[in-house]
Structure formats: C-alpha cells, structure tokens
Amino acid sequence: MSEKSDKLRAMLEKEKERRIKLNNRIESLERRIQEEDSAEVNEMVRTAKxxxxxxxxxxxxxxxxxxxxxxxxxxxxxxxxxxxxxxx
Structure with missing residues (x-):
C-alpha cells in the first residue's frame, strides 16, 4: 500500500482508540451522575421521614x-x- 494510505490507516486506528476512551469516560460520568441523583433522592426521603x-x-x-x-x-x-x- 502507499505511504499515504498507511498514514491514514494509522490515524484512523488512533482516532478509534480515542473514541473508545471517550465512550468509556462518558459511561463513567453517566454512572456517577446516576449515583449522585440516587443519593440525593435517598437523602430527601430520609429527611422527610x-x-x-x-x-x-x-x-x-x-x-x-x-x-x-x-x-x-x-x-x-x-x-x-x-x-x-x-x-x-
């Protein structure tokens, strides 16, 4: 293959890896938000007895x-x- 195609393939792989890392970070943040929301609801329920x-x-x-x-x-x-x- 040509040198240009090889560079483009390498860039593509690098961006795919970056996308995977971003998706993992997004999932982690969504999970943390859900946990915080749940904790807030639990506290409201406890406060209201x-x-x-x-x-x-x-x-x-x-x-x-x-x-x-x-x-x-x-x-x-x-x-x-x-x-x-x-x-x-």
Missing amino acids: VTPEQLAALLRQSATATPNPAALSAVGATFEKEVDADED
Whole structure:
C-alpha cells in the first residue's frame, strides 16, 4: 500500500482508540451522575421521614399532580427542620 494510505490507516486506528476512551469516560460520568441523583433522592426521603409505603403513595400522587407539602402531609410524611449554620 502507499505511504499515504498507511498514514491514514494509522490515524484512523488512533482516532478509534480515542473514541473508545471517550465512550468509556462518558459511561463513567453517566454512572456517577446516576449515583449522585440516587443519593440525593435517598437523602430527601430520609429527611422527610417517609416510609416505603408513603413514598409509593407520593409517587402515585405525583403521576397526576405536583407533590407539595399538603400531599406529603396527606401520606403522613414529616420533615426535620434544617439547621441554618448562620444561626449560631
């Protein structure tokens, strides 16, 4: 083959390797985002002191209406008051 074709093939292989690395990085970042989102949801559920049954009821309610404090009260959820660091 010609020297030009060989160079182009080498460049192609290098770019394919780069694409694989980028795809792996993208997958890793997507996984980390999902883990962070899950942790945030878990923390919200813990803060609201919601039982699995109450959470299921809230999710059913959210299918037809936006959850709000009244909806949380309707299923018996309670909130811990957040402590403001500036109050000390």
